[in-house]
Every structure is written in C-alpha cells, then in structure tokens.
Amino acid sequence: MLPRILEQINAAGSVKTTRRSFLVASAAAAGAFVIGYGAAPVRAAGGAAVSTAPAPFDAYIRIAADGKVTVLSSQFDMGQGAYNGIATLVNEELGAAWDQITVVGATGDLKLYGNLAWGGAVQGTGGSSSMTTSFDRYRKAGAAARIMLTEAAAREWKVPAGEISVKDGKLSHGSGKVAGFGDMAAKAAKMPVPQDVPLKGRNDWTLIGNPDLRRYDSRAKTDGTHDFTIDVKLPGMLTAVMIHPPKFGATVKSFDAAKAKAMKGVVDVVEIPRGIAVVGEHMWAALAARDAVTVTWDESKAETRGSAAILIEYRNRAAGKPQAVARKEGDASKALAAAVRTVDATFEFPYLAHAAMEPLNAVARRNADGTLEVWGGHQLPGLYQGMAAGIAGVKPEQVTMHIMKVGGGFGRRATPDGDVVAEAVMIAKAIGFKAPVKVQWTRENDMRGGRYRPAYVHQLKAGIDGAGNLVAWQHHIVGQSIVAGTPFQGLIKDGIDQTSVEGASNLPYAIPNMDVGLTTMETGVTPLWWRAVGSTHTAYATECFLDEVAAAAGKDPLDFRLALLKNHPRHAAVLRLAAEKAGWGKPLAKGRFMGLAVHESFHSFVAHVAEVSVDGGDIRVHRVVAAVDCGTAVNPDVIKAQIEGGTGFGLGAILAEELTLADGGAVEQGNYDTYTPLRISAMPRVEVHIVPSAEPPTGVGEPGVPSIGPAVANAVRKATGRLITKLPMARGMQS
C-alpha cells in the first residue's frame, strides 16, 4: 500500500530530542520496550543522526525533574481531542496527576509512530484512527513507565516493588516514604525495561470511559495562550503572502513587482513554482504590497470549465454504464426488470471547502549548520519532511518537523503536495535562506486554493416486489478520484478508488440483487478528503434514497431499515437508540417533522434523528438526537463533542455550503460571505447517546458528519413531499 509515500517517508530521518528527560518507548515491531535519555543526537560526519545508546529517540513519555509529564503523540490534534485521548490512555496506566500532563506531537520513527490502523508503514492522522492505533501502544507505554518508576523507588528505599503504590504522580510506601515522579525519573530511566507489561482490566479503569474527565487543554484556549502555527515568532522572521494562479493549472508567465518592492516593510517579491510570494517584515506590510503586484498568467493548461458544466458532464455520464464495479450481488438488472415497482433518483453534490478557521500557514528556517526546521500543521509529517528536504536540497534527517497546534483541519492538512509546507521552504530558499519565513494564506487563498471535497453525481434505482420487499438496488457514482495521481494512488484497486465509494459499496442492507459502480472523471480541480470523505455523499444518497423506497413500499423508515439490518446489529442498535431517545413515532408539535438516517464510517456507527420545520424555502432544524457506537469509549465527553460538532459541520454543508467555479474556471467564493458554514443561529439542540461497548475503540472525528444530512433531508421530505436531490438544500429547494 502507498508505495511512493513509503519511499519518501522511509527516507526521512529520526526525531531529534533535545531535552534531557526520561523516555519510555515501545518498539511495536520488535515487541520490546526500550528506554533511554533524550540527549541530543550525535551527528556522524555524513550528517546522519546516530543514536546514543540505547535508542534515545524512541519515546512516548518524558518525565521532567519537576514531575511534568509530556506525552509524545504519534497522532495529530486538529481540535478533535486526539491528544487528550492519548494522554488518557497513557495515564490510565501511568498514574500521574491529570494536571501534570501535557502532550506534544512527535515524528521521525515509523516503528514508534507509524499508524497501526494503516499497517504501521506511514505516520499520519486520518480516517478517524487515532484511538485504534494508540489504544494498546500508549497504555503499554504508560504501564512500562510506571513499572520502572516503581522499580527505581523500590531500589532506593530497599523495599519490595510490590509494596509501592502509585497515585496522582506520587510513589509511596507504607513506611511513610513518598516521592514524586520527577524525583525518581532519572533513576527510573536506568531500570530494566519490562517485557510483558500487564495492563489494567477494564473494570479497573478510572480514566478511560470516565464521563467527568475534562480535556487537559481547554483553559489555554480561553485566554489566548494556546499557540497555533500563526503564532510562531522567530528572531528575524519575515511573513509572506501568496498570489496563487486564478485558475487550476495556470502558471506564472510574468510579473511586475517594482511598485510593491518599493513599499515600506517589503523585503522581496519572488516567484516560486506555486505562484508569487510577497515577503514583508510583517503580515500587513506583505498584504498591502500584494495588491501592487501585477501578474500575467499562462492559462493554456488551466481548467476552464465551470462547475455547472462539470456537473452536467457527470450527470450525463451517470446515466450510462459504470466504468468499474465496486460491488455486485445477484442480478440487479434482471430484478429491476421484474420488479412490481421501481424508484429512481439522481443526486448532485457540489465541491466543498474545508474552510478551517486558521487559514493555512507554515514556517521554515534554515540554520547555520545547514539543518532545516519547519513548523506547521503536519498531518503527514514524514511525507512533508521528505518534501521539505527535497526543496531545500538537504537530507531528510537534517529536517526537523515541529508539529504545531492548529485551528481545525477537517482533512485539509493532509495533502499529497504538502502545499504550505512546500511554499514556506520554497520562499525561504528563494530569498537565499537569509531569514526564517512564515507563509500565511489569507482566507481567499485558502478558499480558492483547491483541495476540495470533489463534486459527485449519484444515480440510484431500486426495485420492489409484490410483497413490498426491496429486491434490487443499482447505484452508479460519478466523480473525481481523490487519490489518483498522488502518492496515495496505491489505494485504487481494480479501478475503484475506495474513497469514492465507501459507504455505498458496503451498504449494510440485505438486498438480494445489488450493483454498485463507479465512473472516475478527470478535472483540473484539486480534490481532497473532507471530513468523512466518501461518506459525505454516499450516506446522503443511500439514506435519502432508502426513505424514498420505504415510502414507495408503504413502510415506516425505521421499521423498513431494521428489517434490512438483521445481519448488522451495530447499525440497528444505534438506530434504535436514537429513535427511542428522539421519540420516533410519537406525535410532534404542529409543523414539526422527523427524519432519520444511519451510517457506518471508519468502523464507527452513527444514527441521527432530526426534528425539522419548513417555512417556505427555509429549513430549520430544531433538535437532533444522535447515537454512536465507536467501540470502547475512551473519552465519552470528547465523543459527545465530536458528534455534536460533526453534526453541525455536516448540517452546515447540506444546508448552504457550495464551492463553485464560474464558466472560465475561476472559483467564485472567496470568504465567509459567499461560502457560508453553519452559524450559531442555525445550530440545533443536539443530544448524543453512546452505546456501551467492549469492542476495540474506533474513531469519532469524522463519523458524526455523514448521517445528519440525510436525516434532515428525510424530515424535509416528510414536511414537503419533496426529496432534495441537489445540494446544498438552499439550492435544491429552488430547483
């Protein structure tokens, strides 16, 4: 899997740890624990980092002399709470006081930080996999550290280790001896590394599953002290703003920056492969000068179709035969021909922007010794490290990636070309590495910079037999592949990009004859995963269509689904729970209507019930009840927060978000006045119920998104008799 990405990442060097601190690590591949001091790496003459024995970089935990515990996270936190989850796993076993703990991002060693949900071969955060990859790894790290601390105290106090108890960051013995973690950290580092670390049974957990545990990092987000990439400030640092091509595929032909260069605070205006960078002493100097630069573009290879034209092509193609088969059972064509009743619908999904609150940015600095440092939201740190090295002309192991806190991601910070990371290094290089450079996109750069949830058209047909049974299902998905032509293209199997069909090809309903097919189209618009990826459109198409079929069969949408979910008890359970808590089937206030939907994404199961009213073209969602089964609930309150937020994110998208290209190819939206995410006045009350489970933990960052859209649409259908097949609904209600 991912052959090209692997090559680049494997070429990357080791993480550099500069603070002397206690380290514990689990070498997952070797199955052994290693430990050492985090001294700075000794560099060989050739520039490659060599380790001071034993294995100084292999680290999950640092304990400083003052007792402060720093967890080194393989997973990236974009606000979803991955750091908090990993801190919970570590501390369940470690036994520090919760307020001793902080978390930082770590990178550089795939054995330590490779994502086990992806086979361990790549470090990255995505597919809502952080708890899956971390669950055993970080509990074991915490347990090993506790055992070694205990052993150190036992030797110091000359008492049996078994008589020492660990609680709230303190080691204590019945004789009255007490020591803090910090007091024992240095000695603990020299203790033998335990091999088979016993873990607590789930009945003994006090942190995992505790609904009252609060995030360790909330306070700093209320007083301005939580530092993001935009807040990085280095001595002598310059700030660059970008002028990007106005159309996808356009390039710089020539530019005139004479006027801009003469402006106060402007340091340089440079051409890089991705456009023109205006470099200033600070953001405003660069921004003010940007308007004074004139650029002539070569648009000969640019995408010039508008999105309306692209969607018409997709729609025409959807009526034809799919290019590739994603799933085939029975004979759907024959069953459709024999059906007593058939239902069909064609759905249209627009491009969507991630539009995270912190516009993309990164900082690059080359040091006097030739090493390079890059600060940013490094969601795929190994890939970006290799890219940065390639641009700067240094070895990957000479590049340190500083993983920063970021203002949202939603998929946008995991790109095949590392966009802002590449730009920061390109700009720093273009000015001769004479100063550190922060590249800061404006909102317009961010909105028009591509990497959208691709547009799709879905055509569905279903057949019902004389007894009202759903006997045939044909589903044709038409759209652009997210991974084709990128380092991730190894994910395409037999012509099927899984990210285009996920949620449709694994439809859980028992239907004897089923075809799910895909036709992959090409455009110049750069696509990307957008929170919940394929399920952002497949859930809407399948779950809305299922209600249409249920109506044609004269059945209640809940009963109809449950009858088809006999072999999928986890889907059925979340659906039942959400329906029960919402009061499905009970009388509603006048003018209120309920719709429901269920969907599995990233191995988590979510059902939504939405209570809606429709006034003319205005859709108002009053109340939402969600149920989630994500296996073992590590942080129940974070799970609730993610489902609440995912609900708002998904709702905003289906109500009013669309990114369009004008005829000619220019993006029409630039800022939040024209691209309109949900605001507080449209946010419904949301109740989240978690299904108790002892299954391994799965994710919640994405699974809250897919089923809210169809739940709302199914309620609107009840209110108006109309199935909205064209998103966003603000447009679909008019057409």
Place this chain on the structure above:
Amino acid sequence: MLIGKSKMPKLNINGIDHQIDAPGDMPLLWAIRDLVGLTGTKFGCGQALCGACTVHLDGQPTRSCQTFVGDLDGVKITTIEGIGGKVAETVRQVWTDMDVPQCGYCQSGQVMAAVALLSETPKPTDDDIDAALDGNLCRCATYHRIRAGVHEAARRLEA
C-alpha cells in the same frame, strides 16, 4: 522607514500605551499581533465575517481586522489577554468546565463576544445569544456548548 513621532498612531491596549510605527490604515489586528506581539487575537477572514479577531473597544466587541490604528486615539482596547473581572473569569471557567473549545482558534473571539453579551444582558435568552454570537464562526461547530456555556455563566454570575 520612520515617520514623524507625532504622526505615529498611539494605541492603549490592556491599559498600556503603545506607539505604533505604521500608517493609520493598518488594521488593528495586525498591529496587535505583529507589532505589539499579543497573539491571542486571531486572523480568520480579514473582512469582519468570522469574529476570530474580536477585541473590545471601550467595552464594545469589535472586529479588529476592519478597525484601523489611526482611528483609535483615546480608545481603550482590550484583547483576550487583557480581559479580566468576574464575567470574563466566569466565562473562562465555564468554558473549561464544559470543554467548550475543540481546536480553540475561534474561542478568543467567542469569549470576547460572550463576555460583552453577559456584561450587557446578564440573563440572555437563546435568541439573545444567537443574535450576539452569530458573527462568530466556529468551524468545529461548538455552538451547542457555547450556547449552554453562556447560560451556565449567567447562572453562576447570578448566584
């Protein structure tokens, strides 16, 4: 580079006077962040559309990205770093107790807007909250908890 000292805009931020070496049309946001060095006030849109840059001007919530340093003589500017007092501390405590933030990027603005609302309207309704905070985007959609948080802060402040 230098302009006459008398022409230099003066800003009073969190009770401290700063001479700003910049033209009067520089947005307050960038002066606060890049010249004064207070980075809690965030850049989100630059067009007064998202509220991430909200500061208080004489107590009134204002978008600093569309406020200009030449227009602020005699105005008391308060940023997230400088906002204090019972209402602000209660909002911060509630935000922490209820884990309102997710990524946290918009939350400086949300807190500034919530403090201004509660200072004017001690017992806001849902509609009051929606009206006062509709200009503050949260892409993580923490709105459900923001609304609950404002109500909880109002309750604690009344107690």
